[in-house]
Amino acid sequence: MAGRLLIAALVAGQTLLAGPSRGHADPLPPHAPRIADYDIAVRLDAQTKRLDGRLRLAWRNPSADTVPDLWFHLYLNAFRDRETTFWRESRGQLRDVPMAEDGWGKIDVTALRIAGGADLLPSLTFEAPDDGNRRDRTLARVRLPQPVAPGGTLDLEIAFTALLPKAYARTGYAGDYFLVGQWFPKIAVYEPAGTRGRAAGGWNAHQFHANSEFYADFGHYRAAITLPRRFVVGATGVRTARVDNGDGTTTHTYEQGDVHDFAWTASPHFVEITRRFEAAKEVSAQAYREAAARLGRSADAQRLGDVEVRLLMQPEHMPQAERYLRTAMRGIAAFGLAYGRYPYRTLTIVDPPEAAIGTGGMEYPTFFTAGTTTPFNAWPLDRVYLPEIVVAHEFAHQYFQGMLASNEAEEAWLDEGITEWATGRLLDDLLGADRSFLELAGLRVGDLDYQRAGNDRSRGLEMIRQPSWTYDRGYTFNSYGRPSLTLRTLEGLLGRDTMARVMRTYAERWRFRHPSSDDFYRVASEVAGRDLTPFFRQTIESPAVIDYAVGGITREATYTSVTVRREGDLQIPIVVAFKFAGRPVERRTWDGVARWTRFTFDRAEPLEWVDVDPERRVALDVSWLNNGRVIAADRRAPVAMTSRWLLAVQQVVSWLAF
Numbered sequence: 001m002a003g004r005l006l007i008a009a010l011v012a013g014q015t016l017l018a019g020p021s022r023g024h025a026d027p028l029p030p031h032a033p034r035i036a037d038y039d040i041a042v043r044l045d046a047q048t049k050r051l052d053g054r055l056r057l058a059w060r061n062p063s064a065d066t067v068p069d070l071w072f073h074l075y076l077n078a079f080r081d082r083e084t085t086f087w088r089e090s091r092g093q094l095r096d097v098p099m100a101e102d103g104w105g106k107i108d109v110t111a112l113r114i115a116g117g118a119d120l121l122p123s124l125t126f127e128a129p130d131d132g133n134r135r136d137r138t139l140a141r142v143r144l145p146q147p148v149a150p151g152g153t154l155d156l157e158i159a160f161t162a163l164l165p166k167a168y169a170r171t172g173y174a175g176d177y178f179l180v181g182q183w184f185p186k187i188a189v190y191e192p193a194g195t196r197g198r199a200a201g202g203w204n205a206h207q208f209h210a211n212s213e214f215y216a217d218f219g220h221y222r223a224a225i226t227l228p229r230r231f232v233v234g235a236t237g238v239r240t241a242r243v244d245n246g247d248g249t250t251t252h253t254y255e256q257g258d259v260h261d262f263a264w265t266a267s268p269h270f271v272e273i274t275r276r277f278e279a280a281k282e283v284s285a286q287a288y289r290e291a292a293a294r295l296g297r298s299a300d301a302q303r304l305g306d307v308e309v310r311l312l313m314q315p316e317h318m319p320q321a322e323r324y325l326r327t328a329m330r331g332i333a334a335f336g337l338a339y340g341r342y343p344y345r346t347l348t349i350v351d352p353p354e355a356a357i358g359t360g361g362m363e364y365p366t367f368f369t370a371g372t373t374t375p376f377n378a379w380p381l382d383r384v385y386l387p388e389i390v391v392a393h394e395f396a397h398q399y400f401q402g403m404l405a406s407n408e409a410e411e412a413w414l415d416e417g418i419t420e421w422a423t424g425r426l427l428d429d430l431l432g433a434d435r436s437f438l439e440l441a442g443l444r445v446g447d448l449d450y451q452r453a454g455n456d457r458s459r460g461l462e463m464i465r466q467p468s469w470t471y472d473r474g475y476t477f478n479s480y481g482r483p484s485l486t487l488r489t490l491e492g493l494l495g496r497d498t499m500a501r502v503m504r505t506y507a508e509r510w511r512f513r514h515p516s517s518d519d520f521y522r523v524a525s526e527v528a529g530r531d532l533t534p535f536f537r538q539t540i541e542s543p544a545v546i547d548y549a550v551g552g553i554t555r556e557a558t559y560t561s562v563t564v565r566r567e568g569d570l571q572i573p574i575v576v577a578f579k580f581a582g583r584p585v586e587r588r589t590w591d592g593v594a595r596w597t598r599f600t601f602d603r604a605e606p607l608e609w610v611d612v613d614p615e616r617r618v619a620l621d622v623s624w625l626n627n628g629r630v631i632a633a634d635r636r637a638p639v640a641m642t643s644r645w646l647l648a649v650q651q652v653v654s655w656l657a658f
């Protein structure tokens with residue numbers, strides 16, 4: 001609600017920012033450091049599903065160390081055979097999509113040399129630092145004849161061949177549809193001392209696991225993709241050339257700076273829809289002013305840029321094209337205002353065919369895959385907002401993982417969890433908080449209900465900050481839903497405006513860098529003006545659960561006492577509301593530390609109801625069914641109603657989502 005207070009804050013903000021620093025009011029860094037620049041030429045044989053590629057890689061040593069070796073990801077080798085770490089962990093199945101019997105894929109490096117110099121291929125070894133699996137070939141290391149000096153650069157010439165897997169896990173083909181991700185030898189991240197808390201510099205590189213995703217350095221990518229003329233192509237970045245080679249093939253060249261990965265897609269069946277996000281039309285002056293006031297930024301710092309949105313749709317999903325586009329447009333505006341402008345000129349959205357649904361829901365810089373099926377074209381599933389959720393989620397990744405390039409293997413919550421929270425926030429605003437997941441036959445489910453449906457006491461075995469490959473069963477909950485609920489709980493503690501400033505400060509300070517969980521804690525504490533580390537240690541780095549509940553109630557003629565219990569291990573300040581007959585609602589606070597506390601009231605009026613955390617700010621509380629109790633019959637009592645409704649919603653959502 002943009003009321004008088006907001007306008008007053010706006011005026012105050014303008015006054016503050018009108019000082020001499022105004023020319024430097026934009027805290028967003030314009031560009032990423034250039035660590036790894038790629039110039040790639042690749043040819044796709046659409047019949048045999050093979051890639052033949054050559055690339056030139058310019059790598060800069062970003063540290064003060066002398067670097068004696070180079071590490072590369074060869075992630076297509078995850079699909080090589082039944083001996084890979086990926087296969088052992090996934091058993092050939094990811095996100096419920098099984099691998100086809102004949103769906104193997106691989107990548108072979110056929111040449112690797114210093115430009116105009118030494119052949120490095122003989123020194124290439126496969127490494128398995130995570131699990132010691134000697135048969136895994138997803139991580140390679142080469143020794144250099146001469147180490148790379150601090151700040152020095154190295155030019156490499158690399159050739160490779162690859163066989164794409166049948167699509168079931170992020171990348172591959174189905175018929176003549178191709179989604180080509182993790183397809184070239186990609187250099188790992190050399191972390192200088194101080195990066196993500198490390199004491200000494202060194203390579204950070206992991207094998208390809210079933211759960212974990214990616215981590216790479218920023219640079220400039222140029223890729224020339226040659227394939228049969230009949231294909232429609234989409235890729236990271238801007239298309240800078242399209243040349244008909246006169247032999248039945250076309251070469252499409254795409255380029256993009258300030259990114260850390262490059263993916264592309266091809267299919268003759270795509271229906272291409274382009275729409276321009278025109279900031280001047282999509283964002284009102286009032287929206288700029290409100291965001292600037294809320295965040296304490298100048299209106300200038302809020303300015304968004306235009307974006308060419310390109311949607312590559314399956315013909316059978318065309319009735320959903322508008323749902324995709326509308327969500328993307330709202331995402332560019334809302335996330336731009338909240339986390340800083342989307343800095344790229346293009347955004348490509350790929351709608352995969354249903355035979356390749358395993359390639360759906362994947363994020364790459366300026367490029368992502370969504371995912372849907374034909375039943376969502378029409379009633380009743382047009383009111384189940386999964387297509388919107390997927391588009392919003394993958395677009396949020398343009399920030400949390402794309403620009404804030406956290407380590408997805410070691411701290412997945414920083415990309416998946418923050419993305420999940422940001423997605424819920426966007427869809428609550430877009431569709432309504434009570435129906436941002438679905439509205440069907442009078443039943444409404446919001447993002448919060450959806451996230452909470454997976455939250456129960458038995459999930460308290462593993463924790464949020466934990467390497468992705470070390471989970472038993474808790475990866476999804478701890479990387480997505482639980483961090484989303486944690487951030488909602490934090491928002492409940494800090495208030496919505498402070499939370500917005502926390503997220504904005506984090507997004508602008510760590511844009512084009514590699515943040516860790518500790519960096520997030522530091523920003524949150526700084527902006528909130530108090531040390532939030534104890535909160536994060538309990539919620540992010542411990543398996544403890546939160547559960548506060550009404551305990552015993554004792555009533556005598558002249559007094560009433562109510563016990564409130566802490567049934568989980570996690571401690572958080574709690575508000576308890578009491579309603580006595582003929583009196584207004586009374587609120588008391590409790591630090592939530594002891595196992596229980598007792599509230600006593602010396603009065604004759606009967607207690608009508610009691611409610612722990614009445615606004616349901618503590619989204620992480622594993623059960624809200626024990627938070628409230630109605631004592632005296634009162635038709636207006638909110639507690640019992642809420643409980644019954646929540647029970648129904650939790651049941652339905654658990655059928656749908658888990």
Ligand SMILES: [Zn+2]
Nearest residue numbers: 393397416419
């Ligand atoms: Zn994600």
